[in-house]
Amino acid sequence: MTARGAPSRFLGAALCCGLGRYVRQLQRLQLLFSPVAPDARGARQFVEERAAEFARGHPEVVLYVRNHGGAAPVLRAEYLNGTVREELIANKTSEEIAQLATKLANQSGLDVVRIRKPFHTDNPSIQGQWHPLTNKPPALLVRGPRLAPPQ
Numbered sequence: 001m002t003a004r005g006a007p008s009r010f011l012g013a014a015l016c017c018g019l020g021r022y023v024r025q026l027q028r029l030q031l032l033f034s035p036v037a038p039d040a041r042g043a044r045q046f047v048e049e050r051a052a053e054f055a056r057g058h059p060e061v062v063l064y065v066r067n068h069g070g071a072a073p074v075l076r077a078e079y080l081n082g083t084v085r086e087e088l089i090a091n092k093t094s095e096e097i098a099q100l101a102t103k104l105a106n107q108s109g110l111d112v113v114r115i116r117k118p119f120h121t122d123n124p125s126i127q128g129q130w131h132p133l134t135n136k137p138p139a140l141l142v143r144g145p146r147l148a149p150p151q
Contacts (some may be wrong), residue, residue, distance in 0.1 A: 008114040023080075024060050025098035025108045029101060030076040032068035040073040056099060058105050075100060079109025
């Protein structure tokens, strides 16, 4: 996808220049799986071994484990802004599911967008950046300690 086709927006300051306490955006995490399905073995291991550890590490996230008979196992994340993300966890190990749950917990729920610059020019410079000695004669330039002055 090209840069022109990707969604973009300007970078905005949230909460008065970012000052304030951090609020994790993940509100609810649901683990939906069948207790007898063979492709939900990793989900069952996650519930037995790592779910309590994940809940202790993320006390602000509510973790639901629900029976979802017959369908493929899914990890559903619900964020404070109303976004719902579903990740298929069929045939994944408990470690992969724990990494995915941590990734979902650290995300904001917003789509990834290209950040636009607050300026635009039709004729960009190809000369490089300006500095105080850009158009000065070479005699004024600072020489290194090993170079002899020009004569």
